[in-house]
Amino acid sequence: RRVGPGLPTSTAPTSTTPGSGGPTVVPSVPGVPLGPASGLSSGSLPPVRVSMVKLQPEDDREEAERVCFNIGRELYFYTYKGIKKAVDLNKPIDKRIYKGTQPTCHDFNQFTASLESVSLLVGFSAGQVQFLDPIKKETSKLFNEERLIDKMKVTCLKWIPESENLFLVSHASGNLYLYNTEHSCGTASPQYTLLKQGEGFTVYACKSKTARNPVVKWTIGEGALNEFAFSPDGRYLACVGQDGCLRIFHFDSMELQGMMKSYFGGLICICWSPDGRYIVTGGEDDLVTVWSFSECRVIARGHGHKSWVNVVAFDPFTSSIEEDEPMEFSGSEEDLHDPVHFGRVRTSSTLSRLSKHSSKSGPSVTYRFGSVGQDTQFCLWD
DSSP, X not given: OBOSXXXXXXXXXXXXXXXXXXXXXXOOOOOOOSBGGGTBBTTBOOOOOEEEEESSTTOOOGGGEEEEEEETTEEEEEEEOOTTSOOOTTOOXXXXXXSSSOEEEEEEOTTTOOSSOOOEEEEETTSOEEEEETTTTEEEEEESTTSOSOOXXXXXXXXXXXXXXXXXXXXXXXXXXXXXXXXXXXXXXXXXXXXXXXXXXXXXXXXXXXXXXXXXXXXESSSOEEEEEEOTTSSEEEEEETTSEEEEEETTTTEEEEEEEOXXXXXXXXXXXXTSSEEEEEETTSEEEEEETTTTEEEEXXXXXXXXXXXXXXXXXXXXXXXXXXXXXXXXXXXXXXXXXXXXXXXXXXXXXXXXXXXXXXXXXXXOXXXXXXXXXXXXXX
């Protein structure tokens, strides 16, 4: 017997709540049988992803932060206590175990987060997207439940910056979809009408008499779309895919702003510098590549890994010193006590100050980013 599309009766996911005495059944995410069609195999697990959110952005207390991560078929939600205190793994705020499908990625909505509520999106290997609130412990909604929009695994998802309802989802099919949490997904496969076309991409609007999801569909490049990221100001969208291309779009106008090809193979990961001037990518060429957004060109390729690069991330802080100083450095917490005089700047909230740094007359800026590869190495780059 089967309930729903490819969902055995025994595959309802469970959620273990601390102090509840054991697992409880929660509204299920329909799964599919293991096999090539679902992109699942018993010997492969999705990478561990980490998402963080500050419940009160103006509050500097560490207790105001929450962290979410996935391991195999499980999704955990904890209070984050900072770098000096380990998370007590025996006391999750929420824990969910999924059967028939695996969580592949997730994203908090920082714009709407509060102590009482936080919106979390979770993407799955079978193509569905779950919208839930781990503080209220309520499963709010399931998108692409019948897999009528896309049958391939979710590779990345993000809330649209400063939006309560809109979010983007990419799939291994190479498609990118814009969803609205207030719209349903309909009972039939969506029909589309051409909206815009350009080099290596096509944009479609959903053709429907009533508002439904997806609102917009992008087809980008060839092969899987592995990751995407919004620029710090929210105006630009950068995507990397299995065709080895980095593409940057102006999100509202859907215009292609720039493009880069990998040295070899597909590109797996991407991150913007906190001031939006640079993009770093990693992929199957074992390299990290730094691309200048303003100059539309590669300015550096870094060779430190011996295998594919899975994750890249910029340090949200930069360090600057006056030009007459003999050295320039960017460092860790211990460096804060170093006698060398330098200023530590929060770049994500000080864009105007950074623009001054980029001028020839002012102090220079040191950027730092980290990369993690399948060679198990974690590399730091200045």
